Amino acid sequence: MECHVYYEGDDDPDKCTARRLEKFDKATLYRSMGQVPYGVVLNPHAEQALSPADLEEGLGTLVALDCSWESAEAASFEMRGVHRALPFLVAANPINYGRPFRLTTVEALAGACCIFDEWERAEDLLEPFRWGETFLTLNEEPLRRYSECTDSSDVVAVQEDYLADEE
Numbered sequence: 001m002e003c004h005v006y007y008e009g010d011d012d013p014d015k016c017t018a019r020r021l022e023k024f025d026k027a028t029l030y031r032s033m034g035q036v037p038y039g040v041v042l043n044p045h046a047e048q049a050l051s052p053a054d055l056e057e058g059l060g061t062l063v064a065l066d067c068s069w070e071s072a073e074a075a076s077f078e079m080r081g082v083h084r085a086l087p088f089l090v091a092a093n094p095i096n097y098g099r100p101f102r103l104t105t106v107e108a109l110a111g112a113c114c115i116f117d118e119w120e121r122a123e124d125l126l127e128p129f130r131w132g133e134t135f136l137t138l139n140e141e142p143l144r145r146y147s148e149c150t151d152s153s154d155v156v157a158v159q160e161d162y163l164a165d166e167e
């Protein structure tokens, strides 16, 4: 699974997970939107939830936008591709630990790999982060269930179980 990131560069560079991915040669960063390849764009504002059915359409390529959450508004996601939101998953990073949907770039890419049944790639992406393994442990059951779904509506139905537990 190829991982590409449009890097906005407006977040704390010391805590930026995309920069760390680049440092360990696990993802390619772009400073220009036009250079970002076509793929499945991980966009929290997208109408449709990511499902295994998107693997083919995204041509084996994942794209994320690394920016601060303040600037991650819908208009910032102008990359070419199939835009999808991740279903209910909780963050393991120290800034948003336990918070659903608000994932770091590496958590979003790794979560998508798991949904596409690419578990080893997810482990590989998370390996440089001390809390990386925790992301997979915390989300083990939902990730397995999402990866067994056929399409987006199945994923949304599974997600309902976790949203109901949150209430």
Ligand SMILES: C[S@@+](CC[C@H](N)C(=O)[O-])C[C@H]1O[C@@H](n2cnc3c(N)ncnc32)[C@H](O)[C@@H]1O
Pocket: 011, 015, 016, 017, 018, 042, 043, 044, 045, 063, 064, 065, 066, 067, 068, 069, 072, 084, 085, 086, 087, 101, 102, 103, 104, 105, 106, 108
């Ligand atoms: C807003 S940036 C924050 C990055 C953070 N500065 C870091 O160091 O990782 C996180 C990116 O991960 C992806 N992402 C995070 N949560 C997501 C979700 N629930 N659905 C889809 N994509 C998500 C998006 O591409 C989003 O822009």
